[in-house]
Amino acid sequence: MIVALVSILATEMGARLQLQVKRTLNIKDNNQAYWYAMGAEAFARKSIRTLLDNNDDKISLDQPWNEEVTYPLDGGGIQAQLEDMQSCFNLNAILQGDASQQNQQATFAMDAFHRMLLESGLEIDSYTADTVRDSLADWIDDDDSMRPYGAEDSEYESRQHPYLAANGLMSSQSEFRLVNGVEPSWMNELLPLICVIPGIDAMSINVNTITSERAALLAGVTGLTLQQAQSVISSRPQDGWSDVNDFLSEPAIDALQLQQSQRDWFSINSEYFILHTKTRYNDATFTLSTVFHAPKGQEVNILRREFGGVD
Numbered sequence: 001m002i003v004a005l006v007s008i009l010a011t012e013m014g015a016r017l018q019l020q021v022k023r024t025l026n027i028k029d030n031n032q033a034y035w036y037a038m039g040a041e042a043f044a045r046k047s048i049r050t051l052l053d054n055n056d057d058k059i060s061l062d063q064p065w066n067e068e069v070t071y072p073l074d075g076g077g078i079q080a081q082l083e084d085m086q087s088c089f090n091l092n093a094i095l096q097g098d099a100s101q102q103n104q105q106a107t108f109a110m111d112a113f114h115r116m117l118l119e120s121g122l123e124i125d126s127y128t129a130d131t132v133r134d135s136l137a138d139w140i141d142d143d144d145s146m147r148p149y150g151a152e153d154s155e156y157e158s159r160q161h162p163y164l165a166a167n168g169l170m171s172s173q174s175e176f177r178l179v180n181g182v183e184p185s186w187m188n189e190l191l192p193l194i195c196v197i198p199g200i201d202a203m204s205i206n207v208n209t210i211t212s213e214r215a216a217l218l219a220g221v222t223g224l225t226l227q228q229a230q231s232v233i234s235s236r237p238q239d240g241w242s243d244v245n246d247f248l249s250e251p252a253i254d255a256l257q258l259q260q261s262q263r264d265w266f267s268i269n270s271e272y273f274i275l276h277t278k279t280r281y282n283d284a285t286f287t288l289s290t291v292f293h294a295p296k297g298q299e300v301n302i303l304r305r306e307f308g309g310v311d
Contacts, residue, residue, distance in 0.1 A: 060240030116220025208240030
C-alpha cells in the first residue's frame with residue numbers, strides 16, 4: 001500500500017515537473033519571439049528615416065520600403081511588411097470639411113467614405129452605407145445629437161452587452177467593429193481600405209501609393225467610378241507622379257472640378273507608416289503592428305503598438 005502510494009506521488013511529481021519545464025520553455029520561446037519583433041521594429045524605424053532622407057521629394061511603390069522582408073533565424077524567422085498609412089481612408093478624418101458641426105450636414109469626407117463603401121465591391125447597400133457613415137461620424141463627434149442614420153449612446157446602451165459611443169477619435173482600426181451598422185460579414189474585407197492614425201483627424205492621401213486593389217479608395221475620395229479610378233492608377237508613372245498637380249491635372253481628375261478643400265487631401269509624400277511583423281521561434285508565434293510618425297527632418301516616433309488584432 002505504501003509502495004503504491006509512493007509510486008503515485010512520484011508519477012504525479014514527475015508529470016508536474018514536466019509541465020513546469022514545458023511552461024518555462026514556452027515563456028522563453030515567447031520572450032524570444034517578442035524580442036525578434038522589437039528588433040524588426042527598431043530596424044524599420046531606422047529604415048524609414050533613411051527612406052525619407054533619400055526620397056524627400058516623393059514616396060512611391062517602386063521604392064524598396066514596399067517589399068516584404070523575410071529573415072530566417074535559427075529555430076524561427078521574421079516576416080515584416082511596411083505599409084503606407086496614407087494609402088487608406090483615415091476613419092478619424094470623417095468629420096473633415098464640416099463648416100459647422102451644429103448643422104450636422106454631411107462633410108466632404110463623409111460623402112467620400114459613403115462612395116468608397118458603395119464602390120468596395122462588398123455586400124454593402126446604400127442604406128447600410130448611410131448607416132455606417134452617420135454612425136461613424138456620431139461615434140467620433142463630441143456631442144449626443146444623432147444624425148439621420150446615425151447612433152449615439154442610446155443605441156449602444158440597449159444592446160445585449162452595452163457600451164457607449166467614444167465621442168472622440170479612434171485609437172485603433174479594431175474599434176471600427178463597434179460602430180453601429182458594421183457587419184462581421186464584410187468588415188475584414190473592408191480593412192485594406194481603411195485605417196486609423198491615432199490622434200490625427202486630417203485626410204491625407206498619397207496618390208503614389210494607392211494600389212489597384214484600393215481603387216475604391218480613390219473612387220471614394222474623388223467621385224470617380226471604380227473603373228475610372230483603376231484607369232488613373234494604371235496610367236500612373238512607374239515611379240509615381242513627381243508633383244501632386246500632375247495627378248490633379250489628369251483629365252479624369254480635372255473634369256471633377258474638386259473643391260480646394262478636397263484637392264488639399266492629396267499628396268505625393270507620406271509621414272505615417274505601419275509595420276506588420278510576425279515572428280516565430282520554435283513553437284512560439286508573435287504578431288505586432290507598429291504605427292510610425294515620420295515628420296520631415298525629425299526623428300521617427302512610435303504612435304501605437306498593437307499585439308495581434310486586426311491591423
